Amino acid sequence: MAADENRWVADATLPILVFQEVHMGIDPTVLACIDATAAEFASFQELLQRWIERANTEAWQGQAAAEADALWAALCFHVTERGGLAGDFIGRGADRWPANPQAVSDSAVETWAGYAEAVGHPMLRARLHHLVWEARKRFPHARKAIEDYTEAVPRFLSMSDRSAGRCRASDCLGFAYDLAVRLSARDLELTAKQAMISFVRELLDDPQEAAPGLVLEILKKLVGRHASDAAVQALLSRATSIHGGDVPIVIELLQLRIAGTQDQQERAALQRQIVEALLTDAERFPGFVRVDRLNAAAIAARDYGLEDLFDDARVRMQAIAPDQLGMESFHFEFPVRRAEIEEYSRKVLGQAQTLGQAFSALASLPAPSGTREAAQEHAKRLASEGLLSSFIPSIRINAAGPVPVAEARVHTAADDENEWHVTAMMITSVYVHHLLETVGDRFDPTAAQLAHLFTADPIITGIRAAKLAHAFRYYWSGEYDAALAIALPRIEGILRETLRYHRIPIVQPPQGDSRGRVTLLTTLIDRMTDAGMHADWQAFLRLLLVDSEGGLNLRNSELHDLSDTETAPQTVALVLLAALYVTAHAHQAAAPACGIGKEQQRG
Secondary structure: OHHHHHHHHHHHOOOOOOOOOOOOOOOHHHHHHHHHHOOOOOOHHHHHHHHHHHHHHHOOOHHHHHHHHHHHHHHOEEEOOOOOEEEOOOOOOOOOOOOOHHHOOHHHHHHHHHHHHHOOOHHHHHHHHHHHHHHHOOHHHHHHHHHHHHHHHHHHHOOOOHHHHHHHHHHHHHHHHHHHHHHOOHHHHHHHHHHHHHHHHHHHHOOOOOOHHHHHHHHHHHHHHHOOOHHHHHHHHHHHHHOOOOHHHHHHHHHHHHHOOOOHHHHHHHHHHHHHHHHHHHOOOOHHHHHHHHHHHHHHHHHHOOHHHHHHHHHHHHOOOHHHOOOOOOOOOOOOOHHHHHHHHHHHHOOOOOHHHHHHHHHOOOOOOOOHHHHHHHHHHHHHHOOHHHOOOEOOEEOOOOEEOOOOEOOOHHHHHHHHHHHHHHHHHHHHHHHHHHHHHHHOOOHHHHHHHHOEOOOEOHHHHHHHHHHHHHHHOOOHHHHHHHHHHHHHHHHHHHHHHOOOOOEEOOEOOEOOEEOOHHHHHHOHHHHOOOHHHHHHHHHHHHOOOOOOOHHHHHHOOOOOOOOOHHHHHHHHHHHHHHHHHHHHHHOOOOHHHHHHHHO
């Protein structure tokens, strides 16, 4: 008995460790103020605005000011796409508050923890508990955050502003669910899931005010982890039926339903329903918007393997005439004095005594598209001005289809550079046209004389030179379409043979199902600098001939008959100038003792 008593005494003297959070004191004045300010709010942004005004009015000092600032900072944190919290509070002191909760000071975290237990509004309590969890990973705070987010739902639903209240209730459920998933807290996840299902049912049962956006937002979260859940699938089916007139919403709901079924027949039926909804929706719109909707239908049909609907969408799209697109043309005029043009011609051609010298002078000009440095400077200036076009996505359309050529995207610095280059080309084309007209008037060469001048075997054979000569003769006789059609292929041929002469690969052997081929114009232009041609002229040829994003794309527009506009002589002048440039380089390589190359070297 004595031994047992001694053992009991010994056990009783063992230390007992008790882990307990110790919160700093809470200033009752600050607590009363935050409770009064947060009695009812529609968003954290609204509450933040009120608290800033209140804190500035009260002008607290010492510990009260520190607590007020900690609450201010807490309201500046927002939920990131990954579910965490990030802050943007600058602070009223010398040091900026950190954006990462884990970098926040211990005293601020303890203030959050203390107020999380004391404030009245459950949404504010939840945010403070959430912040303490993010800052120090204290699990009890995470559970309390989830519980308080859930408790806040009925409070928001009772707000006088039903729309704002339902939005905040949806936010609370989403925060609770996401946090439970991150914690791998299965019980809390299921509780939040059930609350979300009940909330969606209430939204769908509301006959007065539909909320398809909220329904979709919550169902997206549920489908992420519970796609095949019977209750979730039932809600998706019911939501599809109720919101059948809202095509964008219905399409997303159908896509969520597809994610939840493995039955191939059901998946195929849902996919067909999506495409048919897109086709039906397109009929409600005119012009380009209709093209955009039909384009979306065609892409979906193609991706789903629905060939009949793919063809249907494309046939409907191509039935829209260019003048039905609702697009506007903008014309810009810039004054050019005749005396200025003639003075420029005298400066360029004043020393030319022969046709070869005149062509050499033209081939020696700077690239009409200007320098890359100047274009970059222009783009930087636009960026510094913060133009609205830099933030609005836009889309290019091939009116010959009509069909969008790419997905919508925002304007980039590269786009601004291209626009500057193209504008420079258009202005320079006026001068180039006058230069070529002057050459024609002064020398009036025959086709035979031109062919002899252009020939540079083996790069420019007699036949190729004769064809290029005809292009110039057509140009000088005012037959611009013929000149353009003949000159464009000659540029490609001369470039190809120049690269061949310089032992730069221009052939692609067959590989698998791909047939062997000769390198086409875009790649030939990419290799121009390898043959010693200037990078500015390379950029000019790319914009002039093959760039479909921001350039003139003349090779494709002309040879594939994609343009319905009259051929401008200034545009043809740019093409002929490009032909002279590549011809001059062919002469430098293959026939340096004669022709344009000789004259250019002398210059």
